[in-house]
Structures are given as C-alpha cells and as structure tokens.
Amino acid sequence: MKTAKILAGLIFSGGLFWSCSDDDNNPVMIPSDEPVITAPTSGTGYILTEDNASEQADRFVWNKAGFNVPTQINYSLQADISGNDFQSPAILGETTATQLSVSTEHLNNSALTLGLPSGEASEMEIRVVASVSDNTEKLISETILVSVTPYGSGNTGPSYLWVPGGYQSAGNYGGDWSPAEAPQLRSLPSSDTEFEGYIYFADTSEYKFTAAPEWGNGEYGDGGSGTLLLNDGPNLSAPAGYYLLHVDTEKLTYSLLDTNWGIIGDAIPGTGWDSDLDMTYDVTGKTWTITLDLQPGEFKFRANDSWELDYGDDEGDGILEKEGTNMKIDAGGSYTIVLNLSNPGEYTYTVTAK
Template identity: 80%
Template sequence: MKTTNIPGALMLAASLFWSCSDDDNGPVMIPADAPVITAPTSGSSYILTEDNAAGQADRFVWNKANFNVPTQVNYSLQADIPGNDFQSSASLGQTTATQLAVSTEHLNNTALRLGLPAEEASEMEVRVTASVNAHTEPLISETILVSVTPYGSDGGGGSYLWVPGGYQAAGNYGGDWSPAEAPQLRSLPDSDTEFEGYIYFGTASEYKFTAAPEWGNGEYGDGGSGTLLLNDGENLSAPAGYYLFHVDTENLTYSLLDTQWAVIGDAIPGTGWESDVDMTYDATQKTWSIALDLQPGEMKFRANDDWDLDYGDDEGDGTAEKGGTNIMIEAGGSYTVVLDLSTPGAYTYTITAE
C-alpha cells in the first residue's frame, strides 16, 4: 500500500511556491513599440506672443507605447536644441495619457531656458519617452523638429524659475505649494541658466524649484550640499527669513542669503556712513520701508550691515542697481523710503517727502 507524507508534500509545495515568488515579480515586460508623435508634424512653426501666454500653443499627440503587458505607461514630452542628443533637455510635461496640451507661456519659457534667442526663429527637437518602472528600459519616440520664435519676458528677454512651497500663504504668495502663484526667480542678463530673486519665508518651510508654473514640467529637488537634482530629490528647506536666491540650472547648484535691509549714508543725520538704519519688511506690500528725517547728502541701501550687497541708482530713475551710484538727497525733511525687491531683475525704490 502506497502512503503519502501529507505534511512533507505541503512543505515541498510551499517551498516551490516561495522560490518561484522570489524570482518572479510579475509578468515580464518586454519593450516593443515606441510611441510615435502624430501631431504636430515635423516642420511646424510657432511664433509666440505674450498676449497669448495663457493660451494653448499646441496639443502634442502620440501613439500608445507597447510593453507587451497591460500596464500604466508614464510619458514625458521633452525638448532640446538640435544636435544636443537630449543631454540637457527641458520638460514640456508629463502625463499617463497619449496627448498633452502645452501653453504658450510654457513653450516660451522652455525655449528661453534652452538658450533660444527671443524674437528670433530657432529650431527645437521634441520627443516622447515612455516608461513603466525603473527596471524596464524606456521607449523613446523619433524626434520631430519644430521652429519656435519666443518672446522676451517683459520685453527684455529672460526666463524664470518658480519656487512653490509651504511658506507661500504666510508670505502672501497665494496658496501653499501652488506653482502658479509662487514667486519667481529670473535669469541674469548675461546667463540663461543662472537665476536670481528675493523671497520672504514668514515661517520655516520646505520648497522646490520648478521650470514652469505647474507641476510635472521639470522640478528641482535636494541633491545635498547645495546641489540640485532635476526631476528627483527630496524637498529643499529653509528657516524663516528674507532670502536672495541664486540658482544655476546648468551646474545644478543653488544658494540662499538671508538678508536684513537698511539705509546708510551722510544724508541720514547722526549716523552717516558709519552705521545702518534698519528698514521693516511688509509682507502685504512685499516691500522694505522706513520713515526718517534726511538731510542733503547721499545714501544707499545695504544688506546685513555689510558692503558685500548694496543697491544704488546709476541713472537716478528709481531703479535700484546692485553696487550702483549713491542716491542723492537734495533737500532735508521727513521722508518715507521704500525698497521693492519683489520683482526679480527689476528692483525699484521710492523716497517720498512727508
């Protein structure tokens, strides 16, 4: 009579089951058919205007990628200059659908970020990548070549980064973590990859940098030790303060300088050029101000009781320039002095007699 060791058989079956489970994490995904961009067609041309910034520049459409198993596919629409092989590409958006609407403002900012000159027609390559997880090779479409004529922001060129975070509501910058309402950093006049701007953190907070006023279009996270990671990394963080931000998207570095602003000069009775008189920040107006008596003489704005960072006025037109000429006070009297650093790259001040 044949007997069967039931417990032993069960243990053997369990052993086989777990052995199989360790080696088999699900259906094998085999990248097969890459997405194909069907609209717009290669050779399309875009002349962008600031009047239509909020409108749609175009809707990009592509065929679904095939990984040989039913699964959610993540698509990334990327742009770069021809011949760069997408080594420093910019994101036009991410989606799980097979189409993506791109706004005029976003396409414009992407073109400027890639170094395309304002008010000139230049070529841009666009492609779609399809991915499912970190273990499966992505599928990449053939590129299309389009012509883009970007406009210069505020008529003066430049591109922007947005800084959404948990500080926004406390600093009068709209809702927390809202890129569309977040303050901006603007590219420097001599660089398309270096950005600067002042932002007030009314409370300690986390934040990120985004390449567009929306999520999913290129975000910079913490790479550690003052470095950034594109589309990766944890949230950045900072204590409460009024910061001068500097970001380099080419070298993926950033820095913050906490600033307290003051006035200094021989136009200020009793202090002269020896010591500062501190100004007060108004989060509602986003300005620094002080009411004080002045006498005929000169003055400047200075940060942190130090000459490493100061503003004067080279043309005498109310524009504050870094390291600029001393500001003249012609007549003595009571004045309200206001410094506005809220618009990146366009800093201003007023000196109003009471």
C-alpha cells in the same frame, strides 16, 4: 544709425472722477483724476540699435494725477505685451515727476524681458501707475500702444524658475504649493542657466524649484550640500528669513543668503556713512520701508550692515543696480523710503516726502 521714431498722432484721454470729504479738518485721501500720457502718442514706433544704447529712446510725459489732499505722488512707468493686461509688466522707471527719460538700452532690455523678438516690430502697451502709499488706491492711466523693434543676439529675454512651497500663504504669495502663484527667480543677463530673486519665509518651510508655473514640467529637489536633483529628490527647506536665492540649472547648485536691509549715507543725520538704519519688512506690500528725517546728501541700500551687497541707482530712474550710484536727497525733511525687491531683476525704490 539713430533710433527711429514714427509718430501716428493718435490722441486719447483718461476719465475724470471727482470726490471730496465732508470733514475739511480731517481730509480723506480719495483718488480722483487719473494721469494721462501726453507724449509720446499711440502709434509711435521705435527701431532700437545697439549703437545708440546710451541715448534717450524717448521722454514720456503725463498729466499730474489727482488726489484730494496735497501730497507727493509716486509714478511707475510700466510696459507689457499687447493684450497681456499688465500681468507681469516691465518697469521702465519710477519717479515723483510727471516725465521720465528712458534710454534705448533700457527700452530694449524691457522689450526682450517681455519676450519680444529681436529684429522684428512688435506691439507694446505702456501705462503710468500713480500712488501715494501701499495702502491707498492707485490711479492708472489709459494705455498707449507703441511698436518696438529691439536688437539683440536673438535671445527673446530672460527665463524664469518658480518656487512653490509651504511658505506661500504666510508670505502673501498665494496658496501653498501653488506654482502658478509662487514667486519667481529670473535668469541673469550674463547667463541663461543662472537665476536669482528674493523670497520671504515667515517660518521654517519646504519648497522646490519648477521650470514652469505648473507641476510636471521639470522640478528640482534637494541633492544635499547645496546641490539639486532634476525630477528627483526631497523638498528643499529653509529657516525663517528674507533670502536672496541663486540657482544654477546647468551645474545643479543653489544658495540662499539671508538678508536684512537698511540705508546708509550722509543724508542720514547722526549715523552718516558709519552705520546703517534698519528697514522694516512689510509682508502685505512685499517691501522694506523706513520713515525718517533726512538732510541734503546721499544714501544707498545695504544688506546685513555690509558692503558685500548694496544697491544704487545709476540712471536716476528708480531702478536699482548692484553697487550702483548713490541716491541724492536735495532738501531736508521727513521721508518714507520704500525698497521693492519682489520683482526679480527689476528692483525698485521710492522716496516720498511726508
């Protein structure tokens, strides 16, 4: 059975904003025209089936966003439950082009991640976010409203743990000991009781795991030697570092892996596949970045100068997978590469020509 699409033909347009700089010799980056999604249209429906998981669900197309100086633009295609205001969107993909193919499997997983029930039609909002760097204003398209009927075993998506602690304000995670503002760990696709995510500790700090974005609904304390106590135990503690956290709420165990990220590959002149070039962590953007000259070739992200933990991009959609396919650089030049591990289970990257 093929993925079903139902077109309603509703048309909308985004607003236009014009601005300029008085100093033509030193142009200022000022956003102007927002991207406008031209396909699909609002009212499109998707009935997803596992038989067509590897096939394209749809190709999303939009107009180029307007910035007043020539520059490469990064686009993020995002989805969220209707009415949720994109507070915690699923990332359908990231690209520098003005179109993106989304597979049935990816759209289905995103729908389940957002909590849409399997076997039922539910509304989902989709938008495009255009940016040129973390320090410039983003241009956001008007949303389109689509209907998605995901498949699955009835699991309505992943579960989460929150990690409130005394590290939050220094790490740009909101107020200290605020579960609602704390970063999250997300359950693994293979298990409802195993969770992972990345968190930055600027200094040695204490923390706990909570089962909800508030106190009093299940908290996990330190049971000693990598074990947890439910609704009991002292605070956990970690030295300064950027950690991959893993928690098993069934076995009541946890682990932390301190990571420092770099890139490696034959797209990097001089070092190639022999050694990494280290990236720098940006607390404000919660991302790892590096700017360097590249040559035609391939590269990957790697932690701690080791192949024990690395990421590639299997589908070329800007979303990373562990031990995934090498990323390609087609033309030599200066690039800024940004690695974003702050959204658990939806790790992304961008490669921007300077």
